[in-house]
Amino acid sequence: DDPILQRFQQYLQIDTSHPTPNYHQAADFILSQAKSLSLQSRTIEFVKNKPLILLKWPGKNPNLPSILLNSHTDVVPVEPHKWSHPPFAGEISDGNIFARGSQDMKCVGLQYLESIRNLKASNFEPLRTIYISFIPDEEIGGHDGADRFANSEVFDEMNVGIVLDEGLASPDESYRLFYAERCPMWLVIKAAGAPGHGAKLYDNTAMENLLKSVEIVRRFRAAQFDLVKAGLKEEGEVVSVNMVFLKAGTPSPTGFVMNLQPSEAQAGFDIRVPPIADQASLERRIAEEWAPASRNMTFEFKQKMSVYDKNGRPILTAHDGSNPWWALLEGAIHKANRKFGKPEIFPASTDARYFRLRGVPAIGFSPMANTHILLHDHNEFLNKEEYLKGIEVYESILEAFASFPAETKKDEEAIRDEL
Numbered sequence: 496d497d498p499i500l501q502r503f504q505q506y507l508q509i510d511t512s513h514p515t516p517n518y519h520q521a522a523d524f525i526l527s528q529a530k531s532l533s534l535q536s537r538t539i540e541f542v543k544n545k546p547l548i549l550l551k552w553p554g555k556n557p558n559l560p561s562i563l564l565n566s567h568t569d570v571v572p573v574e575p576h577k578w579s580h581p582p583f584a585g586e587i588s589d590g591n592i593f594a595r596g597s598q599d600m601k602c603v604g605l606q607y608l609e610s611i612r613n614l615k616a617s618n619f620e621p622l623r624t625i626y627i628s629f630i631p632d633e634e635i636g637g638h639d640g641a642d643r644f645a646n647s648e649v650f651d652e653m654n655v656g657i658v659l660d661e662g663l664a665s666p667d668e669s670y671r672l673f674y675a676e677r678c679p680m681w682l683v684i685k686a687a688g689a690p691g692h693g694a695k696l697y698d699n700t701a702m703e704n705l706l707k708s709v710e711i712v713r714r715f716r717a718a719q720f721d722l723v724k725a726g727l728k729e730e731g732e733v734v735s736v737n738m739v740f741l742k743a744g745t746p747s748p749t750g751f752v753m754n755l756q757p758s759e760a761q762a763g764f765d766i767r768v769p770p771i772a773d774q775a776s777l778e779r780r781i782a783e784e785w786a787p788a789s790r791n792m793t794f795e796f797k798q799k800m801s802v803y804d805k806n807g808r809p810i811l812t813a814h815d816g817s818n819p820w821w822a823l824l825e826g827a828i829h830k831a832n833r834k835f836g837k838p839e840i841f842p843a844s845t846d847a848r849y850f851r852l853r854g855v856p857a858i859g860f861s862p863m864a865n866t867h868i869l870l871h872d873h874n875e876f877l878n879k880e881e882y883l884k885g886i887e888v889y890e891s892i893l894e895a896f897a898s899f900p901a902e903t904k905k906d907e908e909a910i911r912d913e914l
């Protein structure tokens with residue numbers, strides 16, 4: 496009956512899973528929390544019925560670039576019957592809190608707020624303004640969420656100097672820190688071919704055309720995976736390709752027509768491309784080898800983002816001496832008696848890329864050590880001690896970030912503009 500855990504459970508109990516996330520209920524909950532914390536709040540609907548909640552804790556020097564703590568309110572769907580605990584109850588069993596979103600990423604959203612609650616209770620006053628955003632639609636690409644937000648006047652006026660966004664759990668004792676992420680390319684390839692009798696052997700059927708491609712894609716996948724298995728590359732440094740659907744056949748009332756070779760077949764792939772990869776050559780490979788017109792194939796992208804910014808530079812956040820926030824973050828984690836690994840490229844995708852694209856440094860971090868990676872999996876859970884420890888860690892981070900005096904280039908510019 497710890498009120499901190501009860502608040503986390505309350506948030507987890509709101510079903511914000513796609514395709515029908517209950518965003519309004521989540522918004523009401525966040526707003527009630529903001530009220531209890533005396534934070535300023537506003538609700539912005541860049542797209543109707545997709546509220547974004549923006550909270551603000553004003554700093555003593557409002558001219559300094561601010562800190563943005565970002566999280567998404569939506570979660571991926573569940574197959575409830577495959578869960579050992581109901582996915583929207585937030586039940587605690589053996590000290591583990593079970594729910595969709597317990598790792599990805601309702602934990603982080605509420606840890607931000609709980610750390611602010613503690614800092615306020617200790618009379619901490621931030622030098623820099625702290626914003627906390629709760630954003631819709633991350634799990635379906637962020638187009639009506641972070642993309643709109645990062646490109647809005649609201650965002651410009653916030654003068655954000657650093658964004659914190661989600662990371663990944665770590666099975667060992669070291670937290671993981673992310674300076675970049677792979678970009679999604681969701682590819683559908685389609686094969687066409689002459690239909691015919693199920694008993695006839697002939698060339699150029701849709702199924703054969705598709706399977707040749709699937710074989711080629713699988714070879715590429717294996718080669719990339721081998722680099723990781725051999726320890727030559729990290730997970731986030733290779734191109735991942737996974738087949739996520741196969742669709743073909745002529746439906747019948749009892750299943751599929753068995754003596755007819757279909758005239759169309761398609762397959763879908765979730766591809767993730769690191770910012771250090773040659774995306775253009777991958778696209779050529781897709782057009783020439785994975786879906787060649789010569790084999791009666793076509794392709795389309797359901798989602799595609801460039802790994803480069805408008806100047807052709809890979810989208811990443813500096814993690815060397817040129818980015819003082821990185822050292823501050825490491826120092827703050829250290830001060831909270833936790834360890835961290837070397838900077839990584841996030842293997843999936845997050846909203847952070849939209850902020851990085853605007854030239855704002857963004858670090859991916861979810862304070863979950865000693866934790867199985869269960870995001871998007873059945874029985875997602877987070878240990879309650881680990882959750883509580885994360886709150887402490889954010890206190891340490893916010894103390895460091897919000898007290899950071901004017902030393903970055905952007906700070907100097909802000910102060911010069913003011914004079």
Ligand SMILES: [Zn+2]
Nearest residue numbers: 599600633661
């Ligand atoms: Zn997430």
Ligand SMILES: [Zn+2]
Nearest residue numbers: 571599634870
């Ligand atoms: Zn996710």
